Amino acid sequence: MSGGGASVGADEETRLRxxxxxxxxxxxxxxxxxxxxxxxxxxxxxxxxxxPSGLAYEDIGPADIVHVAGAGKADQAAPxxxxxxxxxxxxxxxxxxxxxxxxxxSMHATVLACAGKAIPAFHYMVALAGGSDIPLxxxxxxxxxxxADHVARGLAARDACLMAHHGQIAIGRDLPAALELAxxxxxxxxxxxxxxxxxxxALLSAEEMALIVxxxxxxxxxxxxQRRS
Numbered sequence: 330m331s332g333g334g335a336s337v338g339a340d341e342e343t344r345l346r347x348x349x350x351x352x353x354x355x356x357x358x359x360x361x362x363x364x365x366x367x368x369x370x371x372x373x374x375x376x377x378x379x380x381p382s383g384l385a386y387e388d389i390g391p392a393d394i395v396h397v398a399g400a401g402k403a404d405q406a407a408p409x410x411x412x413x414x415x416x417x418x419x420x421x422x423x424x425x426x427x428x429x430x431x432x433x434x435s436m437h438a439t440v441l442a443c444a445g446k447a448i449p450a451f452h453y454m455v456a457l458a459g460g461s462d463i464p465l466x467x468x469x470x471x472x473x474x475x476x477a478d479h480v481a482r483g484l485a486a487r488d489a490c491l492m493a494h495h496g497q498i499a500i501g502r503d504l505p506a507a508l509e510l511a512x513x514x515x516x517x518x519x520x521x522x523x524x525x526x527x528x529x530x531a532l533l534s535a536e537e538m539a540l541i542v543x544x545x546x547x548x549x550x551x552x553x554x555q556r557r558s
Contacts (some may be wrong), residue, residue, distance in 0.1 A: 356508060489514045
């Protein structure tokens with residue numbers, strides 16, 4: 330296995346590789362991202378560990394998870410990394426406080442993204458993504474630097490965004506947090522999709538959403554304490 334830094338031991342690297350697989354399997358089995366779509370990574374050393382390109386999650390082992398260095402160089406002895414490795418790396422560069430990325434093609438988030446719709450403050454739970462909306466970033470061809478730039482801008486002040494004509498991406502302090510947020514984004518996308526069928530939605534004020542963001546930050550601290558206990 331490739332190393333990501335002298336301070337990270339082999340046992341910890343193996344644990345993280347398995348955690349990436351477990352998260353990808355949970356994403357797929359929950360229906361969040363069908364088939365081989367979507368990808369998962371976690372920060373590792375100065376770079377990241379990411380799911381490989383084109384391999385079914387059920388068939389991969391820890392050695393198949395690819396180490397990509399911070400400058401974008403992948404382990405040549407490993408399978409090719411996900412074609413979306415660039416926007417994963419861009420997310421880590423944009424948000425040094427976040428350590429995991431989950432990207433999925435979940436049904437309702439993708440429907441909204443293809444319709445060119447962000448998710449506004451129709452429900453207070455939108456604040457879980459860190460602000461008053463879940464933004465939509467512009468379309469660019471998958472795997473490109475342009476898409477990575479769009480994602481980095483979308484995540485600069487949010488923990489999730491929709492990607493036009495593509496899907497959604499969520500980041501977190503760790504893999505469970507990123508996966509949980511991706512699942513919540515899909516729930517909100519489905520709710521918003523249904524609200525739109527009734528007409529233009531009533532939205533919460535910016536002041537109320539700022540208050541909710543503050544409350545969620547305190548809630549998140551309690552979740553982190555529980556995970557460490």
